[in-house]
Amino acid sequence: GAGVSQSPSNKVTEKGKDVELRCDPISGHTALYWYRQSLGQGLEFLIYFQGNSAPDKSGLPSDRFSAERTGGSVSTLTIQRTQQEDSAVYLCASMGGGRGSIYFGEGSWLTVV
Amino acid sequence: EDQVTQSPEALRLQEGESSSLNCSYTVSGLRGLFWYRQDPGKGPEFLFTLYSAGEEKEKERLKATLTKKESFLHITAPKPEDSATYLCAVQSHGSSNTGKLIFGQGTTLQVKP
Numbered sequence: 001g002a003g004v005s006q007s008p009s010n011k012v013t014e015k016g017k018d019v020e021l022r023c024d025p026i027s028g029h030t031a032l033y034w035y036r037q038s039l040g041q042g043l044e045f046l047i048y049f050q051g052n053s054a055p056d057k058s059g060l061p062s063d064r065f066s067a068e069r070t071g072g073s074v075s076t077l078t079i080q081r082t083q084q085e086d087s088a089v090y091l092c093a094s095m096g097g098g099r100g101s102i103y104f105g106e107g108s109w110l111t112v113v
Numbered sequence: 114e115d116q117v118t119q120s121p122e123a124l125r126l127q128e129g130e131s132s133s134l135n136c137s138y139t140v141s142g143l144r145g146l147f148w149y150r151q152d153p154g155k156g157p158e159f160l161f162t163l164y165s166a167g168e169e170k171e172k173e174r175l176k177a178t179l180t181k182k183e184s185f186l187h188i189t190a191p192k193p194e195d196s197a198t199y200l201c202a203v204q205s206h207g208s209s210n211t212g213k214l215i216f217g218q219g220t221t222l223q224v225k226p
Contacts, residue, residue, distance in 0.1 A: 004156075031212060043157070043200070043216040050212055057214070091156055094211075102214065103146060104156040 002026075004105035005039045006092050013082055025094030029060045032075050033093040034067055043091065049075065058078045071098070082112045115140045115205050124153055126195035126224050134186040134220045142152030146184050147214060148177050149200040157200055160186075191224045196221070 005024040013019050025032050034046040045059035049069045062065070064082075077107040079086055089107040118137045127131055138146065145164050149157035161170045163179040174195065176187040176222045181222050186199055203212040 033213065035216075042218045043202075043214075045213045045215070048213045054211060077208045093214075100216050101162055103159050104149070 004094050004103055005106040006108050008108055009106065010111075012107045012113060015084060015112055017083055018078065018080045019059075019082055019110060021079075021090050021110070023075045023092030023094075023105060024103065025066075025073065025075070025092070026096065026103060029094035029096040029100075030072070031095040031100075031102075033067055033095075034075070034077050035073055035104075036088045037091060037107070038088040046077070046090075069111070070084045079110075082110075085113050086110060087112045115215045115220050116159060117201055117203055117217035118217050119199075119201050119220050121213055121220060122218065124223070126222065128189075128192055128226050129190045131187070131189045131191070133188070134199055134201075134222070135184070136184040136186070137182060138201075138203045139182075140203050140205035140215075142206030144212075146203040147202045147204070148184070148186055149202070151198045151200055151219070160199075161184055162166045188222070191222075193224045193226050196222055196223055196224045 007022045019039050030051045032049045033042045037043050047067045048056040064080045067077045087108050091104050091107045093104040097101040120135045128155045145162050147162050151157045157176050161177040166181045168179050174189045178185050193209040198219045200219045202216040
Protein backbone atom coordinates (compact mmCIF):
# COMPACT_ATOMS: atom_id res chain seq x y z
CA GLY A 1 0.00 0.00 0.00
CA ALA A 2 0.93 3.64 -0.21
CA GLY A 3 1.13 4.29 3.50
CA VAL A 4 1.99 2.61 6.80
CA SER A 5 -0.63 0.00 7.59
CA GLN A 6 -1.46 -1.15 11.11
CA SER A 7 -3.72 -3.91 12.37
CA PRO A 8 -5.93 -4.36 14.19
CA SER A 9 -7.25 -0.81 14.24
CA ASN A 10 -9.06 -1.55 17.51
CA LYS A 11 -8.50 -4.27 20.10
CA VAL A 12 -10.29 -4.89 23.37
CA THR A 13 -8.65 -7.51 25.55
CA GLU A 14 -8.99 -8.82 29.06
CA LYS A 15 -6.39 -8.06 31.67
CA GLY A 16 -3.72 -10.75 31.68
CA LYS A 17 -4.12 -11.74 28.03
CA ASP A 18 -1.37 -11.37 25.43
CA VAL A 19 -1.85 -9.14 22.36
CA GLU A 20 -0.03 -8.77 19.07
CA LEU A 21 -0.09 -5.59 17.01
CA ARG A 22 1.11 -5.60 13.42
CA CYS A 23 2.76 -2.93 11.29
CA ASP A 24 3.35 -2.98 7.53
CA PRO A 25 5.76 -0.14 6.70
CA ILE A 26 5.95 1.72 3.42
CA SER A 27 7.61 -0.50 0.84
CA GLY A 28 11.37 0.03 0.74
CA HIS A 29 11.56 1.90 4.04
CA THR A 30 14.46 0.63 6.12
CA ALA A 31 13.64 2.27 9.45
CA LEU A 32 10.61 1.38 11.57
CA TYR A 33 9.43 2.91 14.84
CA TRP A 34 6.85 2.03 17.49
CA TYR A 35 5.38 4.74 19.70
CA ARG A 36 2.65 4.75 22.34
CA GLN A 37 0.17 7.57 22.94
CA SER A 38 -2.00 7.46 26.01
CA LEU A 39 -5.20 9.50 26.13
CA GLY A 40 -4.35 13.21 26.02
CA GLN A 41 -0.63 12.52 26.25
CA GLY A 42 2.36 12.96 23.97
CA LEU A 43 4.07 10.28 21.90
CA GLU A 44 6.24 7.92 23.93
CA PHE A 45 9.07 6.15 22.08
CA LEU A 46 9.08 2.37 22.41
CA ILE A 47 11.47 0.78 19.91
CA TYR A 48 13.34 1.56 16.68
CA PHE A 49 14.56 -0.80 13.94
CA GLN A 50 17.06 0.28 11.27
CA GLY A 51 17.99 -2.23 8.60
CA ASN A 52 20.02 -5.12 9.98
CA SER A 53 21.31 -3.17 13.00
CA ALA A 54 20.41 -4.16 16.54
CA PRO A 55 17.14 -2.45 17.48
CA ASP A 56 17.02 0.41 19.98
CA LYS A 57 14.78 -1.06 22.70
CA SER A 58 15.45 1.70 25.22
CA GLY A 59 11.81 2.85 25.30
CA LEU A 60 10.13 -0.46 26.11
CA PRO A 61 8.45 0.10 29.51
CA SER A 62 8.81 -3.44 30.85
CA ASP A 63 9.84 -6.96 29.87
CA ARG A 64 6.19 -7.65 29.02
CA PHE A 65 6.77 -5.66 25.84
CA SER A 66 8.71 -7.03 22.88
CA ALA A 67 8.89 -6.41 19.16
CA GLU A 68 10.37 -8.09 16.16
CA ARG A 69 10.79 -7.23 12.53
CA THR A 70 10.88 -10.07 10.07
CA GLY A 71 12.69 -9.84 6.76
CA GLY A 72 13.32 -6.16 7.22
CA SER A 73 9.66 -5.39 6.59
CA VAL A 74 6.65 -6.29 8.74
CA SER A 75 6.92 -5.71 12.48
CA THR A 76 4.94 -7.16 15.38
CA LEU A 77 4.68 -5.56 18.81
CA THR A 78 3.73 -8.08 21.51
CA ILE A 79 2.41 -7.20 24.94
CA GLN A 80 2.26 -10.10 27.37
CA ARG A 81 -0.01 -10.29 30.41
CA THR A 82 -1.69 -6.99 29.56
CA GLN A 83 -2.49 -4.50 32.29
CA GLN A 84 -5.04 -1.67 32.30
CA GLU A 85 -2.25 0.90 32.09
CA ASP A 86 -1.30 -0.58 28.71
CA SER A 87 -4.47 0.93 27.24
CA ALA A 88 -3.33 3.41 24.62
CA VAL A 89 -2.89 3.96 20.91
CA TYR A 90 0.13 2.16 19.52
CA LEU A 91 1.57 3.99 16.53
CA CYS A 92 3.99 2.65 13.96
CA ALA A 93 6.09 4.81 11.63
CA SER A 94 8.58 4.18 8.86
CA MET A 95 11.35 6.11 7.14
CA GLY A 96 13.31 5.50 3.97
CA GLY A 97 16.91 6.61 3.58
CA GLY A 98 19.14 8.47 6.04
CA ARG A 99 17.34 11.82 5.83
CA GLY A 100 13.90 10.73 4.75
CA SER A 101 10.55 11.84 6.01
CA ILE A 102 8.95 9.72 8.73
CA TYR A 103 5.37 8.62 8.14
CA PHE A 104 2.96 7.26 10.73
CA GLY A 105 0.14 4.78 10.45
CA GLU A 106 -3.31 5.38 11.92
CA GLY A 107 -2.52 3.38 15.02
CA SER A 108 -3.89 0.40 16.90
CA TRP A 109 -6.24 1.38 19.73
CA LEU A 110 -5.78 -1.04 22.61
CA THR A 111 -8.23 -1.20 25.50
CA VAL A 112 -7.51 -3.53 28.41
CA VAL A 113 -10.58 -4.30 30.53
CA GLU B 114 19.38 14.85 27.31
CA ASP B 115 17.40 15.79 24.18
CA GLN B 116 14.31 17.85 24.98
CA VAL B 117 11.47 19.46 23.05
CA THR B 118 9.09 22.07 24.47
CA GLN B 119 6.11 23.40 22.56
CA SER B 120 4.16 26.55 23.31
CA PRO B 121 1.46 27.50 23.77
CA GLU B 122 -0.31 24.29 24.86
CA ALA B 123 -3.53 25.56 23.31
CA LEU B 124 -4.35 28.35 20.91
CA ARG B 125 -7.71 29.71 19.81
CA LEU B 126 -7.85 31.86 16.69
CA GLN B 127 -10.54 33.48 14.65
CA GLU B 128 -10.64 32.49 11.02
CA GLY B 129 -8.12 34.65 9.16
CA GLU B 130 -6.15 35.56 12.29
CA SER B 131 -2.52 34.63 11.62
CA SER B 132 -0.27 33.33 14.41
CA SER B 133 2.77 31.21 15.20
CA LEU B 134 3.45 28.06 17.19
CA ASN B 135 6.80 27.63 18.92
CA CYS B 136 9.01 24.56 19.32
CA SER B 137 12.12 25.00 21.48
CA TYR B 138 14.67 22.21 21.52
CA THR B 139 17.95 21.12 23.04
CA VAL B 140 19.81 18.33 21.29
CA SER B 141 23.35 17.05 20.99
CA GLY B 142 23.56 17.76 17.26
CA LEU B 143 20.37 18.20 15.27
CA ARG B 144 19.77 15.62 12.55
CA GLY B 145 16.29 16.88 11.74
CA LEU B 146 13.28 18.71 13.15
CA PHE B 147 9.87 17.39 12.18
CA TRP B 148 6.40 18.96 12.25
CA TYR B 149 3.25 16.85 12.26
CA ARG B 150 -0.47 17.54 12.35
CA GLN B 151 -2.68 15.18 14.34
CA ASP B 152 -6.46 15.09 14.14
CA PRO B 153 -8.48 13.38 16.91
CA GLY B 154 -8.43 9.61 16.54
CA LYS B 155 -5.83 9.71 13.76
CA GLY B 156 -2.13 9.09 13.42
CA PRO B 157 0.23 12.06 13.01
CA GLU B 158 0.32 13.44 9.47
CA PHE B 159 3.75 14.47 8.23
CA LEU B 160 4.10 18.16 7.36
CA PHE B 161 7.77 19.20 7.20
CA THR B 162 11.34 18.22 7.98
CA LEU B 163 13.93 20.96 8.57
CA TYR B 164 17.62 20.12 8.75
CA SER B 165 19.64 23.30 9.33
CA ALA B 166 19.28 26.77 10.81
CA GLY B 167 17.86 29.26 8.35
CA GLU B 168 15.88 26.65 6.45
CA GLU B 169 12.22 27.38 5.67
CA LYS B 170 9.48 25.24 4.15
CA GLU B 171 5.94 26.10 3.10
CA LYS B 172 2.76 24.19 2.44
CA GLU B 173 -0.48 26.02 1.75
CA ARG B 174 -1.12 28.27 4.79
CA LEU B 175 1.74 26.77 6.82
CA LYS B 176 5.35 27.88 6.93
CA ALA B 177 8.01 26.30 9.12
CA THR B 178 11.26 28.01 10.05
CA LEU B 179 14.30 26.85 12.01
CA THR B 180 16.99 28.46 14.14
CA LYS B 181 19.67 26.81 16.28
CA LYS B 182 17.36 26.78 19.30
CA GLU B 183 13.80 26.77 18.04
CA SER B 184 11.38 26.30 15.21
CA PHE B 185 8.22 28.21 14.41
CA LEU B 186 5.17 27.03 12.55
CA HIS B 187 3.51 30.11 11.10
CA ILE B 188 -0.15 29.83 10.14
CA THR B 189 -1.35 32.50 7.74
CA ALA B 190 -5.07 33.32 7.51
CA PRO B 191 -6.12 30.03 9.12
CA LYS B 192 -9.36 28.26 8.33
CA PRO B 193 -11.49 26.07 10.62
CA GLU B 194 -10.11 22.98 8.89
CA ASP B 195 -6.65 23.88 10.23
CA SER B 196 -7.92 22.99 13.71
CA ALA B 197 -5.77 20.12 15.01
CA THR B 198 -2.90 19.32 17.35
CA TYR B 199 0.49 20.25 15.91
CA LEU B 200 3.43 18.16 17.04
CA CYS B 201 7.12 18.98 16.87
CA ALA B 202 9.83 16.32 17.11
CA VAL B 203 13.62 16.22 16.87
CA GLN B 204 16.07 13.59 15.76
CA SER B 205 19.63 14.02 16.96
CA HIS B 206 23.14 12.80 16.17
CA GLY B 207 23.83 12.17 19.88
CA SER B 208 25.49 8.90 20.87
CA SER B 209 22.44 7.91 22.89
CA ASN B 210 20.13 8.52 19.98
CA THR B 211 19.95 5.88 17.29
CA GLY B 212 17.47 7.76 15.13
CA LYS B 213 14.39 7.94 17.32
CA LEU B 214 12.20 11.04 17.37
CA ILE B 215 11.72 12.96 20.61
CA PHE B 216 8.31 14.64 20.62
CA GLY B 217 6.99 17.72 22.32
CA GLN B 218 3.60 17.70 24.02
CA GLY B 219 1.94 19.49 21.10
CA THR B 220 -0.08 22.65 20.54
CA THR B 221 -3.82 22.23 20.12
CA LEU B 222 -5.12 24.79 17.66
CA GLN B 223 -8.77 25.73 17.37
CA VAL B 224 -9.84 28.05 14.55
CA LYS B 225 -13.32 29.49 14.89
CA PRO B 226 -15.33 30.62 11.86
